[in-house]
């Protein structure tokens with residue numbers, strides 16, 4: 001669909017999300033927890049229904065009509081993902097259950113290859129999914145985990161990052177966008193620096209994938225991972241993208257059906273990409289529905305999407321800065337999707353609860369980033385996170401409700 | 411500072427007609443709960459499964475249990491006061507027998523006692539009852 005000249009009609013977009021049209025505690029739902037998971041448009045819900053009503057069958061197996069049709073839709077979904085993220089080849093798209101599994105596939109393979117003199121570099125702003133995995137891979141292999149620090153404003157200290165890189169660095173893993181702070185990292189530059197030292201680079205794209213254009217070829221990384229559920233798709237499906245030359249002999253993750261070439265009682269040989277990293281019956285409906293989500297998303301004018309989200313963020317920042325007693329956590333100039341804050345004298349859990357009573361859904365707590373919270377010396381934050389279907393009125397509603405929270409807790 | 415009894419709480423709460431008044435009451439209750447001593451805020455006394463830190467301390471006197479609890483979130487503190495009001499200075503048998511779900515239902519606060527809420531009130535009640543069980 002060519003809508004490249006149109007601006008966004010947010011009401012029309014909202015109308016495609018059945019869940020948004022409900023009352024919570026007598027208030028219209030204001031959903032600002034999009035960094036946790038996004039809502040699903042009708043096109044995605046319909047794709048799941050269509051699959052189960054029209055062509056449910058196992059893929060790659062049956063010599064029958066339904067199986068052929070299921071396989072066709074499932075493999076077409078892989079093409080949709082490959083095009084969306086600008087992969088060189090569809091073989092480079094591996095279905096996973098989500099970001100977490102994607103990172104685990106790489107971390108487990110890495111653990112088999114790391115030597116005790118080697119180092120793995122992550123940052124101080126990791127989600128536990130991109131921290132504990134590497135910590136455990138290092139514990140198993142005897143390698144050393146290095147942590148690149150952040151500045152107080154929540155941006156990465158790129159000088160310190162560069163100084164921590166050396167020939168010993170075999171793996172660098174970092175987020176494209178921080179889920180707790182909203183900081184956008186200069187992933188292309190950081191990847192180039194890491195590659196100079198010969199390291200493999202994994203980008204955690206969980207928080208960037210639903211906000212516009214991700215181009216893995218341009219970034220130059222080796223692996224890019226994300227979850228379907230944060231991209232308007234269902235839970236239980238995600239993507240590990242990896243360069244073909246790196247993935248083709250990557251240590252297999254799970255073994256079993258679909259991923260083998262030949263099997264005897266004594267041994268087995270592995271199939272080709274992508275199957276060698278996809279053991280067992282996959283989440284067929286999930287993959288097809290994720291492709292429907294991408295089709296839906298890319299039917300929008302993506303630069304208009306970005307402009308709209310920037311307007312939401314600008315309004316939120318302006319109101320936050322004017323709000324007495326509020327401190328914004330994470331002040332990077334380049335921020336995406338996430339506004340994290342604390343209110344003087346108010347515990348984040350109390351804020352979240354009293355906003356919920358007013359129909360406003362945000363997230364509170366440590367955002368799966370305990371070491372980051374410790375670094376910032378905070379028990380947690382309140383986090384509002386935006387998506388394309390949010391409106392400026394909803395941003396206003398957040399701050400009106402927040403005023404009431406502050407008065408109640410005062 | 412004397413906390414109200416469970417009967418007083420039920421009567422007070424019945425008096426309010428909107429959520430704001432009800433939660434203002436819980437917030438005020440939470441602020442009036444005496445904080446526990448820093449030295450008692452140990453890992454052992456920490457109740458897991460809560461979005462905020464919650465510490466629970468118990469003592470035993472004349473076959474009855476006394477409880478003190480503290481949280482860094484004020485609404486949780488208020489809810490703790492509601493829980494302590496029914497369990498404090500009761501025999502182990504009474505503690506194990508009490509219909510906590512019915513009580514929260516009477517207060518129209520069932521949502522807090524469902525295991526899905528992150529505030530872990532369920533975990534606190536479970537811990538109180540586990541303490542009572544070991545002392546029987």
Ligand SMILES: Cc1ncc(COP(=O)(O)O)c(C=O)c1O
Pocket residue numbers: 035036097098099100101127129130175177178179204206207227
């Ligand atoms: C930055 C980041 N990484 C990883 C994850 C984990 O994603 P999932 O739970 O979908 O595997 C998240 C989800 O919150 C995230 O925000």
